[in-house]
Amino acid sequence: MPIMLAKVNTNNVPDSAGRWRAGEIVQAFTDDHEFGNAEVPEAGNFYHVGITDKTLEEVQTYLQGWNHNPTTTQVSNQGNNRLLEVTSDMVSATGKNAFTQAGVDSLITRVNTDYPTADASYDSHTNSTFRINVTVPIGNRDELIKIINDEVRDMQYARRRWYITQAGMTFLGNNGGTVSGTAAQVAGYLRDGLLD
C-alpha cells in the first residue's frame, strides 16, 4: 500500500511558484518505508494518506508538478521567417497557469539566449496559447521548437498539480494525521488543480 505525504502547512516564504502549500502531495512511499523523525505525522509536518488498492507507481501521478505541457506548431512562414504557435493543456478552467505578456516576454528572452539567430519576437497570446515570430531555416526548425518546448515546460505555476481539499485536510486533522482507504474513498478529498 503506498503512503502519500501531504503538506500540513503552507511554508512561510514569499509567494512564488516554488512555495510549498498546505495540501500538496510531496512524496509517496511504500508502507514498509522507514520514515525520518520529521516525516511522521506526530512531527506535524505531513499528513499520511494510504491508498489500499493502488501501487506506488500508480500514485506517482499525484506528484506531478504544475508546469506547462507545450505543443508547438508552425502557423505560417515567409522563407525562414516563421510564425509559431505554442499551446499548453495545463491551464485551468478559470485561467490558473495562464500565459501572460510578461511570461511570454521572459520566455522569448531565454529562447534568444539559447538560440540567438532565432531573433524571436512576440506576436500574440491567449490564456493557453501564444504566438512568436522566429527566423530559422527548415533544417533547424525542429531543434528550435525543442528549445522552445523545453523553456515552456520550465514555466511553473505550483509545486504540485494535485492537492488535498480543505475538507480532506480537516478530516485528516481530526484523525491524527493518518488515514487510509481505497482510491475511490480518497478521491473525494483529492482535487486536480486543472479543474479549479
Add this chain to the structure above:
Amino acid sequence: MAVVTKTLKTSGGDYSSQVTWESTEQTNLVTDGDSHILEVGTSGSFESFTGNFTISGWTTSATNNITIRAVAGAEHNGVPQGGSGQGSRFYSTNYVCNMSAVDIVIEDMEMETNGASVTGIRHLSGSGKEAYIERCIVGRSGTNGGEYSILFSSSGVGSVRNCLVIDHSTAAKSDGIYYEAVGTGVCENNTVNVNNNYGVKTTNTNVTAKNVVSLGDTTNDWSGTFNASSTNNASGDSTAKGSSPVTGVVLTDGTDFTEPSTGDYSPVASGALDGAGDNSVGGNDIAGVAHNDPPEIGCYALAAAGGLSIPQIIAMTRKPNTPLITM
C-alpha cells in the same frame, strides 16, 4: 548567525527523502539569520536516495546559504556507487537536483540521473545567486540522455571543482558542463567524459577553466570562448581551451588514465595529465587527497608509487573527519 543542520538517512535521520526535507525546511534564511546544512548518509555506508528533486522558493544569500554534503565518513572517495564501501547518492529518472534562485554549496555527493532529455544538476535564475559544486560525481547511470549533466544559467557564480562528470548515454546531445549564463564561472580540476555532443561548453566569456580534462565527445570536447586566464586544460581532440593546452589525451587503459574502461579515471604516472596542471589552483582532489605540486589535470591526485590502485589508497589514507574545503 545560527547554522541549522538536518540529517538525511535511510534509517534514524530527520528525513528519509531529499524531497520531504526541502518541502519542510524551505524558509527565508536571510530574515531567519541562518544558514542551512543537510548532511546526507551514514558514516561507513553507501546510501542512495531517489527523487525528482527541486530546490526553489527559498530566500538565500551568499552567507545565508544552503549546503548539501555527504556526512563525514560517507564520502564517495572518488569511486561511484559505493565502490569504496561508502557514499551518499541522489538518484532520479528526472532532475536529480534542480535549483532555482538559491545560494548553495554541494560537497562530496554523487548525483545521477537516468532521465531522458533532463539535466542532472541545474542552477537557474536569480540575480547574483551562487552555486558551488565540490568533489562530486555527476552523470548518467543508464542509456537515456539529452541535455546536460551540469547546467548553470544564473547571473551569479557557477563553480565546479574537483568533480567527475560522466555521461555514457547513447542519446544525442548530452553535454557535460554547460555555462549558459553566469556572472562568474569557475571550472577547475574536473574530469569530464561525455559520449555525445560537448564536454565543457560556455556561451559567455566569464568562465575560467583550469586543469580540466574533457574527452570522448562526438562533437567537440570543448566549446565556446573562455576567459583569457584559462590555462592547462586537456582534451582528446584539439579543442582544449586557454594557454598551455594538452591535446590528444586518450581513454586507453593505462596510458593517460589508470583504467577508464572500469571507471578509474585516476592519472597514470608520466602520462599526459601527471603534473601538467597549473599550480595556481589545487587543494584537495575528488577523494579529499591533496593534489601534488604541480597538480594533475583532472579531479584525481596521482597516488604515491607502490602498486595499489587509487581507490584503495584513498580508502586507507582518508581520515573520516578531514576538514572539507569551503568557499
